[in-house]
Amino acid sequence: MSQPQRLTLEDVVHRYAGSTAVDRVSLDIEPGELVALLGPSGCGKTTLLRIIAGFIAQTSGRVVIGDRCVDALAPRQREVGIVFQNYALFPHLTVADNVAYGLAARGVARSAQRARTAEMLELVQMAALAERLPRELSGGQQQRVALARALAVQPRILLLDEPFAALDKNLRLDMQIEIKRIQRAAGITAIIVTHDQEEALSMADRVAVLNRGRLEQFDTPSAVYDRPATLFVNRFVGSVNAVSGTLRSIDGARASVELAGGLRLEARAPSVPIAVGAEVVACVRPENLRIVETDAGFGGTVEIGMPLGAIVVHEIVGDDGRRLKLAEPRQPGVEPRAPGTAVRLAPVAPETVSLFPAP
Ligand SMILES: Nc1ncnc2c1ncn2[C@@H]1O[C@H](COP(=O)(O)OP(=O)(O)OP(=O)(O)O)[C@@H](O)[C@H]1O
Ligand SMILES: [Mg+2]
Structure with a gap:
């Protein structure tokens, strides 16, 4: 050899x-x-x-x-x-x-x-x-x-x-x-x-x-x-929810972004320099969203639920018309949530939200 x-x-x-x-x-x-x-x-x-x-x-x-x-x-x-x-x-x-x-x-x-x-x-x-x-x-x-x-x-x-x-x-x-x-x-x-x-x-x-x-x-x-x-x-490898917003602050490894509609999201600091105040795209993968019980996060309703074997995917239409995908481990015997169910979604952690300069 x-x-x-x-x-x-x-x-x-x-x-x-x-x-x-x-x-x-x-x-x-x-x-x-x-x-x-x-x-x-x-x-x-x-x-x-x-x-x-x-x-x-x-x-x-x-x-x-x-x-x-x-x-x-x-x-x-x-x-x-x-x-x-x-x-x-x-x-x-x-x-x-x-x-x-x-x-x-x-x-x-x-x-x-x-x-x-x-x-x-x-x-x-x-x-x-x-x-x-x-x-x-x-x-x-x-x-x-x-x-x-x-x-x-x-x-x-x-x-x-x-x-x-x-x-x-x-x-x-x-x-x-x-x-x-x-x-x-x-x-x-x-x-x-x-x-x-x-x-x-x-x-x-x-x-x-x-x-x-x-x-x-x-x-x-x-x-x-x-x-x-x-x-x-981010788009080519895996799937992603991408929403646009404005970069409001960067502090060490964290950044804060304001989405259209006023919602604030904590994110991983961008790996390329972006000026505070600049337009950005915030990306979070479907499996890095979860349903929250508080009034934080995105509000929306389930449009469709798909049991894909190991995971269950829900397509959520936000109150602002934005569409988000949510992927969760599927429990045996548990059916997807019914269309029309109201939910609120938030990222599991700021590290799972990536920011990029708006194209
Ligand atoms: N002999 C050639 N003359 C001119 N342009 C070419 C030639 N061969 C490839 N190209 C162009 O160069 C670019 C890259 O081609 P390449 O074959 O390297 O792509 P690829 O990534 O292998 O794509 P695929 O996944 O479709 O195989 C393409 O835009 C293609 O049209
Ligand atoms: Mg080729």
Whole structure:
């Protein structure tokens, strides 16, 4: 097993004719770390992976693997394994030959090819199907072969571009666990591209959130979820109630905001400087609201209640017409509150309210 490598992107920019697909992205990925690159369609995820692998030369900035800048190296010299979204297995080659392909191309001796291929097929639990053709495999099995093929040549970095897009939900979960296990076992630094926030949060050591080519936040899954750096991250990762207001004061870690209609809300102090008196958006997640018995908080009535298995979600229409979502753990046998029920809602704690500059 080779030593895991650090992967560093320094101020990487990529412009296609006219449009900027990657905009000054800097990332420092620890050896052996699994990072999820998360963002909506078109935000530059694939472009960034292709830059790291060497299939696209970036407009500016540097890619460093270990302590070596790889910008002048061809894809094969970079020792980066990439699994494309569509697996791209060779249809006329067996599973074993697909896995051995990169080894053969590198002139590895046949006996060593066989040994390494067997080891990789064992790792992805596909040894029993070594002689099958890709068309005789399920999507998840093809996925594992593609992974074995990428790992066979002992890449220093593993890149996975939306590897689960074609899989159904249960198989997806199996493969997520599987890839994490394999990535750990192989001790390899990896980036997985996804636009599925749950996948990013569940798999990654750290999540890089990309929006229109820009890195909005790079942090642990919990930090991204609990302390989103931007309004975009707050909306894109998880769901949110967003209401506008005016920043009234900041005191250390706390801030106070006045919502339209006069209601005061205590919040976490914004992570970017915002002037007192400025317009802000206050965000609180549905599970961070609760029903209160006092006359504090937002008044409203239940419009609809949805029992979603583990949680129950109520859509509340405020007295001012504002709509809020409330999510609570669901008690077995307890039905959602009836439409028309009057309730008052308040955040569970000021830390759960995030403030951002009004867009
Ligand atoms: N070869 C190209 N020429 C011009 N523009 C391109 C090219 N490839 C991608 N783009 C543009 O660059 C932007 C980023 O594309 P990219 O494929 O990196 O997005 P993505 O985040 O991978 O999206 P998706 O989730 O849909 O795969 C998009 O606006 C896209 O239209
Ligand atoms: Mg893509």
